[in-house]
Amino acid sequence: MAKLDESLLTGLPPFSMLNRAQIREILDHAVSRRYDEGTTIFHEGAEAERFFLLLDGYLRVVRTTPGGDQIIVLHISPGQLFGIAPALQRDTYPATSIAAAESIALSWPVSLWPDFTAKYPGFATESYKTLGQRLGQIQETLTEMATQAVEKRVASAVLRMANQSGIKTENGIEIAFPVTRQNISDMTGTTLHTVSRLLSAWQKDGIVESTRKHIVVTDPHRLVILSGAQD
Amino acid sequence: MAKLDESLLTGLPPFSMLNRAQIREILDHAVSRRYDEGTTIFHEGAEAERFFLLLDGYLRVVRTTPGGDQIIVLHISPGQLFGIAPALQRDTYPATSIAAAESIALSWPVSLWPDFTAKYPGFATESYKTLGQRLGQIQETLTEMATQAVEKRVASAVLRMANQSGIKTENGIEIAFPVTRQNISDMTGTTLHTVSRLLSAWQKDGIVESTRKHIVVTDPHRLVILSGAQD
């Protein structure tokens, strides 16, 4: 395996306050791996052996019920840590991570976690900040799920993806990774049928444009209104 | 204010590996306060000035939508830390805490958090473990909310409360704090009407007994079946 370049980590929040030598040292313990779209990186409940940093691509973090239904808890974007069970003293992953697009991630054995946090205090700080944001996010999703009607939930979900990964195109904001109607229904606790209908309706109204696995938000403002967000 | 007794903290997970002198020191910085039922301890979004330990009573942790709907994210039982925003590098509380029953809590200024975690490593460890469990719990609630029908959700919610706070009586397991139908509907994203109907039906079937604000689960096993839990 080629030696990893230091510029990979420079500027990423978890490593922002480290110097070149420290980054070098961290990288020397890392394993880099590519995941095809749809690949599972680790399973809910599995022994947490490594923790990860997403370099490129997007992930879906998924939970499955005993009954087999699943929901997408959140998405991970490049530059974010994930699978950091050790930060919470867990020895097992609390959810499954799946590559939503072809992705590249670094990983380290959990045994290095204590060293990392001890040696590089900023690293721990940033990890916990990430966790805090994620906790807040999930609470918000939960609240929304419990109180909002389907159309609002779907609108928020699309907006969330657009905000997190959106790239500007001439037509609007495009979600950077493949999303199926089924995926959106798994984010919102509805059916793909309903999502399909909503997306068709929005397309007719000029709010979004979509092809298979691919969504462009052409009129974000109206989608925000649909999502019912308060100013 | 009377000097706090060391036995208050002895044996509680966050302090389990501390010696008498350390506990003394921690207590000397603590403020103890009583909260009447219904009192708000802190508000979502408020400046996180203190972190807390619940000594006695029960709390509801609540999130409110811009539209005014609210849902109960989780309950806190005696011995648990709460409002530990500093652990996640947050300077604001992510949810509101309300006394579900008359409660007593200790609290410390957030400025002491770094000292605490530095001086007493076990304290940090336990805090993060708590957070990890809570994150897992919320993810589970979210999944359930998105995939399960109302009856199952209500059954799980009642069971969760019974497990967390249940005290055995001659008739069954009694939830240790006051709960209204509205409260349960706020945990499950339904209406108090539906909860009332379900509880009445279950009572008729001999699964629960309930009076105002007061629920006894007389047949936990059948409730588990209703909740749809897998073995």
Add this chain to the structure above:
DNA sequence: ACCCGACGTTGCTCTGAAACAAACTCCTGA
């Protein structure tokens, strides 16, 4: 002792969205 407000029950109506069903379209790989 009484009144008022909070809490609970129950009946009825109505609708949002799930469930069921059937095609259609695109893409992939043999």
Add this chain to the structure above:
DNA sequence: TCAGGAGTTTGTTTCAGAGCAACGTCGGGT
């Protein structure tokens, strides 16, 4: 080049549960 599967669309039916309404009841405060 064609077959098959994955993803999408659209129509129709069905029903759980929200919404509305009205009443019953408990308990705490003056």
